[in-house]
Amino acid sequence: MAKPPRTEEGWYVLHDFRTVDWDAWRDAPARERELAIEEGVAYLEEHERVADAEEGASAVFSVLGHKADLMVVHFRPTLDALSAAERRFESTALAQFTDQPTSYVSVTEVSDYVSDSYFDGDEDEVDEGIRRYIEGKLKPEIPDDEYVSFYPMNRKREAEQNWYSLSYEERSDLLSGHGEIGREYAGKIKQVIASSVGFDDYEWGVTLFGGDPADIKDIVYEMRFDEASAEYGEFGPFYVGRRFPPTDLGAYLDG
Numbered sequence: 001m002a003k004p005p006r007t008e009e010g011w012y013v014l015h016d017f018r019t020v021d022w023d024a025w026r027d028a029p030a031r032e033r034e035l036a037i038e039e040g041v042a043y044l045e046e047h048e049r050v051a052d053a054e055e056g057a058s059a060v061f062s063v064l065g066h067k068a069d070l071m072v073v074h075f076r077p078t079l080d081a082l083s084a085a086e087r088r089f090e091s092t093a094l095a096q097f098t099d100q101p102t103s104y105v106s107v108t109e110v111s112d113y114v115s116d117s118y119f120d121g122d123e124d125e126v127d128e129g130i131r132r133y134i135e136g137k138l139k140p141e142i143p144d145d146e147y148v149s150f151y152p153m154n155r156k157r158e159a160e161q162n163w164y165s166l167s168y169e170e171r172s173d174l175l176s177g178h179g180e181i182g183r184e185y186a187g188k189i190k191q192v193i194a195s196s197v198g199f200d201d202y203e204w205g206v207t208l209f210g211g212d213p214a215d216i217k218d219i220v221y222e223m224r225f226d227e228a229s230a231e232y233g234e235f236g237p238f239y240v241g242r243r244f245p246p247t248d249l250g251a252y253l254d255g
């Protein structure tokens with residue numbers, strides 16, 4: 001058996017996608033729409049403040065295209081807190097105008113491909129920079145006012161290309177080449193990699209943030225040519241959107 005990487009988990013993540021029933025929205029009396037907006041804004045503000053848990057982060061995004069209209073992303077220390085956040089939305093007057101076409105559950109993860117000494121528990125050997133880097137991966141901040149792309153992905157498990165039967169060293173080499181490309185996008189793209197093994201239909205959920213949507217396209221495209229993705233990447237559906245402040249919910253709905 002090839003050696004699995006050691007991993008550390010951080011916050012659990014829910015990507016909660018919603019479509020708006022635009023016909024029902026247009027037909028609803030003004031006071032019902034106002035109440036829905038008021039409760040929707042209150043829900044989003046409360047969750048962005050993380051009033052419901054000890055720590056975490058939340059944000060709302062408008063999504064382009066037919067797959068969804070809104071994506072609400074929650075990071076929380078436990079799966080239970082995520083479940084509570086999801087259920088609480090259902091009790092708002094906004095929820096009756098929405099459906100949940102899809103969702104994604106995962107947990108932020110760092111593996112020992114990044115740093116052996118961190119995982120060896122060798123406190124003195126771990127560079128402060130590495131420690132901060134790992135903490136930032138496990139407990140990510142969500143950038144304001146940026147474009148987002150979310151997609152689930154797998155590493156292939158096929159006869160000719162099987163990530164899971166490569167040796168640890170081979171996987172580690174491939175991911176360090178992958179990391180080199182990634183670092184060319186420093187300052188332009190922030191990525192959150194969360195494992196969904198055992199939780200959802202793919203193996204990872206990838207959330208990319210960038211001020212310029214073309215940078216999101218460029219990093220995904222460039223990585224397609226890199227062996228870790230070219231040979232072993234398998235991708236699910238993509239969702240693209242933009243973060244907005246909760247107070248803009250009314251403007252979004254009444255657009």
Ligand code: 76R
Binds near residue numbers: 114153177178219
């Ligand atoms: O040695 C190193 O520096 C590598 C650090 C690193 C690891 C271990 C790293 C760096 N990633 C790692 C693991 Mn990544 N990443 C993706 C995607 O679209 C695609 O083709 C893939 C989607 C992007 C865009 C991206 C970006 N990465 C992983 C894993 C887990 C693999 C496993 O454990 O088997 C996946 C699924 C994955 C996918 N990666 C980086 C980036 C960027 C921008 C970096 C460098 C910057 C940084 O480290 O923050």
